[in-house]
Amino acid sequence: MQLITPDTRRWQALLLVIVLLLLSTAANAQASFTLSGTVRAASGEALPGASVAVPTLNTGTAADSLGHFRLTLPAGRYQVVVAFVGYESLTSDVNLTRNQRFVYPLTPSENALDEVVVQGTQTLEQKLKTPQMGVEHLSIREAKLLPALFGEVDILKTLQLKPGVQPGGEGTSGLFVRGGSADQNLFLVDNATVYNPSHLFGLFSVFNSDAVQSVDLYKAGFPAQFGGRLSSVVDVKLREGDRQNYHVTGGLGLISSRLTFEGPINKGKGSFIVSGRRTYFDIFTRAYNRANVNKVDFTPIPDYYFYDLNFKANYTLGPQDNLYLSAYLGRDIFGYSGATSGFNFNFNWGNTLATLRWNHVFNPRLLVNTTATVTDYQYNLTNKLDQFSFNLGSSIRDYNLRTDFEYTPNDRHALKFGAAATAHRFGVGRLQAGSGDGSVNFGADVAYTANEGALYVGDNFRATDKLQIDAGLRLSAWHSGTNNYAGLEPRLSTRYSLSDNISLKASYALMYQYVHLVTNSGATLPTDIWYPSRLSVQPQRSQQVSSGVSFLLGGGKFLLTDELYYKWGKNQIDFKDGAQLFVNPELDTEFLFGKSWSYGNELYLEKKTGKTTGWVGYTLAWAWLNIGPQRGTTGVNNGQDYHPNYDRRHNLTVVVMHQLNTRITLTASYIFTSGNLTTLPLGRFGFQDISGANINTNAGNTTGGTDPRPIPIYPDRNTFRLIPYSRLDLGLVYKLRPTQRGGERDFTFSVYNATNRRNAYFDYFETVRDKTSDRITGFRAQQVSLFPFIPSVTYNFKF
Numbered sequence: 001m002q003l004i005t006p007d008t009r010r011w012q013a014l015l016l017v018i019v020l021l022l023l024s025t026a027a028n029a030q031a032s033f034t035l036s037g038t039v040r041a042a043s044g045e046a047l048p049g050a051s052v053a054v055p056t057l058n059t060g061t062a063a064d065s066l067g068h069f070r071l072t073l074p075a076g077r078y079q080v081v082v083a084f085v086g087y088e089s090l091t092s093d094v095n096l097t098r099n100q101r102f103v104y105p106l107t108p109s110e111n112a113l114d115e116v117v118v119q120g121t122q123t124l125e126q127k128l129k130t131p132q133m134g135v136e137h138l139s140i141r142e143a144k145l146l147p148a149l150f151g152e153v154d155i156l157k158t159l160q161l162k163p164g165v166q167p168g169g170e171g172t173s174g175l176f177v178r179g180g181s182a183d184q185n186l187f188l189v190d191n192a193t194v195y196n197p198s199h200l201f202g203l204f205s206v207f208n209s210d211a212v213q214s215v216d217l218y219k220a221g222f223p224a225q226f227g228g229r230l231s232s233v234v235d236v237k238l239r240e241g242d243r244q245n246y247h248v249t250g251g252l253g254l255i256s257s258r259l260t261f262e263g264p265i266n267k268g269k270g271s272f273i274v275s276g277r278r279t280y281f282d283i284f285t286r287a288y289n290r291a292n293v294n295k296v297d298f299t300p301i302p303d304y305y306f307y308d309l310n311f312k313a314n315y316t317l318g319p320q321d322n323l324y325l326s327a328y329l330g331r332d333i334f335g336y337s338g339a340t341s342g343f344n345f346n347f348n349w350g351n352t353l354a355t356l357r358w359n360h361v362f363n364p365r366l367l368v369n370t371t372a373t374v375t376d377y378q379y380n381l382t383n384k385l386d387q388f389s390f391n392l393g394s395s396i397r398d399y400n401l402r403t404d405f406e407y408t409p410n411d412r413h414a415l416k417f418g419a420a421a422t423a424h425r426f427g428v429g430r431l432q433a434g435s436g437d438g439s440v441n442f443g444a445d446v447a448y449t450a451n452e453g454a455l456y457v458g459d460n461f462r463a464t465d466k467l468q469i470d471a472g473l474r475l476s477a478w479h480s481g482t483n484n485y486a487g488l489e490p491r492l493s494t495r496y497s498l499s500d501n502i503s504l505k506a507s508y509a510l511m512y513q514y515v516h517l518v519t520n521s522g523a524t525l526p527t528d529i530w531y532p533s534r535l536s537v538q539p540q541r542s543q544q545v546s547s548g549v550s551f552l553l554g555g556g557k558f559l560l561t562d563e564l565y566y567k568w569g570k571n572q573i574d575f576k577d578g579a580q581l582f583v584n585p586e587l588d589t590e591f592l593f594g595k596s597w598s599y600g601n602e603l604y605l606e607k608k609t610g611k612t613t614g615w616v617g618y619t620l621a622w623a624w625l626n627i628g629p630q631r632g633t634t635g636v637n638n639g640q641d642y643h644p645n646y647d648r649r650h651n652l653t654v655v656v657m658h659q660l661n662t663r664i665t666l667t668a669s670y671i672f673t674s675g676n677l678t679t680l681p682l683g684r685f686g687f688q689d690i691s692g693a694n695i696n697t698n699a700g701n702t703t704g705g706t707d708p709r710p711i712p713i714y715p716d717r718n719t720f721r722l723i724p725y726s727r728l729d730l731g732l733v734y735k736l737r738p739t740q741r742g743g744e745r746d747f748t749f750s751v752y753n754a755t756n757r758r759n760a761y762f763d764y765f766e767t768v769r770d771k772t773s774d775r776i777t778g779f780r781a782q783q784v785s786l787f788p789f790i791p792s793v794t795y796n797f798k799f
Contacts, residue, residue, distance in 0.1 A: 035096060036071070037101045037103055038066070038103050039052065039106065044243025046063075050082060065235075076096055084106055087109055125552065128559060129495065131494055131505065133219075135218055136217040138155060138214075140214070150752070152253060152255060156207065159234070161671070163604050164178050164621070175234070176231075177232040179647070184232070186229035188235050189207075189326075189353055191371050196350075199332055208310055216234075223472060225418065238326050240314050243264050243268055246261075251795060253792065254792045258277045308330035311327045312324070321361075325355070325357075331349070344382075365407060367406050369403070370401075370403045371400075372400070375400070377396050381393065392430070392431055394529050396426055397425040414459070419455050421452070425449055426447060428529055428531060430583070448481070450514075453476070453477045456472060456473065459472070466498075473489070475489070478533055485512075485538070490510055492508045502552075503550045504549055506545075506548075509544050511544075515532055516532075539571060540572060542569035546563055562603050566599040568595070570594075572625060573593060592636060598623040598624065600619055600621030613657050615653075621647075621648065623643060623644055626642075638716075644677070650673060651672075664734055668731070672724065674724055674725075683712075684710030723783075728753070729753070731749065732748075747796075748796060749791070753787055754789065758783070
């Protein structure tokens with residue numbers, strides 16, 4: 001036992017006083033406060049991705065998707081530099097002796113190439129320093145400048161120009177990311193899920209560029225707040241509208257026109273934006289059909305058009321509260337009526353979305369976003385022949401509620417945590433058929449419900465000045481009928497700075513997918529059906545690891561990145577041969593399951609500043625599937641490994657934008673990829689030529705002068721690769737002189753497939769016959785190509 005004497009007590013008291021003084025001094029020396037606020041354009045619209053830096057401390061941050069920023073700094077006096085591409089930088093003196101909040105308005109640069117829309121993009125230095133891997137921040141300005149098919153600006157086609165992203169086919173807007181299938185991409189518009197992001201059977205996307213504020217593509221190291229898909233997240237934020245002045249913006253193109261109206265609700269406190277787009281194929285086809293309806297043997301041309309409407313409003317309720325309301329409505333309408341046959345065919349499909357979000361700032365270090373969304377996708381197909389009618393349809397509807405917190409306790413931690421719940425309603429198949437007299441009448445309706453929930457937490461942790469870690473954990477759960485599934489989804493991204501210009505990065509992510517796309521084609525079609533995990537249909541699961549290095553070159557003008565990835569998954573879905581996919585109450589029995597794996601290397605060189613900007617990307621990649629014997633079948637490809645049809649070994653993209661002067665901008669994009677994989681017959685079983693000699697003689701002969709009935713002999717699945725795909729697009733943007741009231745106008749000229757290359761859409765074999773006897777003499781391979789050299793012009797305006 002230790003004996004405590006009075007002298008001991010005095011020394012302990014003195015030591016305690018010294019310790020308290022040292023702690024007090026250290027606390028005062030390390031006292032820190034939070035600098036927070038919002039970066040906006042002079043119009044009052046938020047600028048996501050804006051840079052807020054404190055040069056003397058060599059630190060800074062980027063504004064989030066709402067334009068909000070937070071920096072925790074030691075007490076002191078600093079110069080804060082706020083910058084955004086296309087806007088004049090702003091320098092502010094701040095004496096940080098307490099938590100302070102500012103609104104920084106930026107004015108457009110005189111040399112800005114585009115002031116019509118707000119662009120969401122990161123600086124190259126920010127991309128170097130972020131721990132996130134496989135992230136692409138798309139500039140809407142770049143998307144508007146690039147040449148496009150029929151002059152129709154499409155953000156998904158712009159994303160196809162990024163490494164690791166494969167298009168679904170010639171001219172389509174589908175995405176196949178790092179070896180994943182089309183249904184493994186999550187598309188969000190203001191947090192609402194879009195289940196079919198395409199118009200015109202996949203040729204155009206549903207995203208109207210006039211209404212879009214920013215686009216982020218995540219290919220790896222997914223933040224913990226995202227879930228439900230395996231391959232990528234495409235996060236689209238809509239514009240808020242000008243809080244100061246009213247504007248009308250629009251464009252007239254070859255196949256569609258756009259019109260946008262925006263302005264303040266209460267000047268400086270709120271704003272709205274309404275944007276619409278419509279094609280006019282149907283105007284010309286209907287006029288042609290009316291003019292020729294009385295002609296003999298006249299065959300009408302089908303009517304087709306699509307339209308979409310975007311709406312968003314925001315209002316500042318008080319210094320700590322903001323309210324946002326956004327909505328989307330899009331439809332494709334296809335119709336055909338026989339001139340004299342009494343046959344009518346109508347097909348329509350589309351999305352309806354609505355989002356209500358409340359943003360509340362508790363204090364400079366803590367804020368919360370509470371969001372309610374409704375998503376509805378459906379298609380309806382109607383046939384009528386005389387008195388007999390046939391109706392087929394499918395739908396999916398989601399009701400979602402989520403709460404997301406952001407908490408910055410100090411300058412080293414940035415926490416995000418929250419919860420989400422979704423009620424799913426699946427209309428898997430709806431069939432109704434009958435005759436006008438009631439003698440034939442039957443129908444079927446297959447529908448399911450399911451509930452999905454998630455909890456997540458993530459921490460962006462600056463461990464040292466060189467090491468930054470973004471770690472997260474997501475718990476997802478699913479309930480459908482008597483089936484329950486749940487899974488932990490860890491996420492990790494790290495960045496280590498070897499120097500101010502070199503960063504090493506690595507990431508890992510595990511993802512679950514509880515909804516599945518039922519399709520019998522390689523492309524995403526309106527008739528594809530979304531199906532829930534239930535009974536024997538287990539959730540798909542995927543894991544991905546990636547690593548890379550980033551270099552800032554040329555005094556910060558260029559960013560060079562090299563990323564390697566490996567992704568593997570299980571419970572990947574295919575279907576038995578001859579599967580009945582429509583209005584089948586036992587669709588579970590048609591599924592086959594297997595595993596997938598993919599790997600590759602992505603090189604990317606990017607330049608964002610100066611008169612000449614753009615990027616070069618190259619991807620070397622492999623994708624594999626294996627679906628073994630099960631449910632009385634031999635599996636797919638007899639249980640052997642095979643490549644999916646979207647597996648492409650090489651993918652090269654080059655994008656260049658050059659500002660010739662203040663009024664003329666030249667653009668070009670070049671794509672070279674390996675051809676799609678397909679399965680073609682090696683020969684014909686039982687075919688004879690006209691001389692009577694057997695070819696592939698394992699079958700009987702034909703007699704009596706009739707044509708033989710040869711049976712195709714197919715090799716393993718997807719063993720034939722089409723010719724390489726190559727395309728050069730050219731564009732020119734010519735700005736007219738401003739109107740007397742400051743209005744802006746330009747003509748955008750573009751040439752799609754400038755070299756007129758006949759790229760393969762698919763190949764097939766046609767029958768070759770003898771001209772004299774009309775007997776089959778052989779088969780000849782033929783290639784189908786879609787788009788030749790296509791020039792277009794669009795007139796854009798803003799008043």
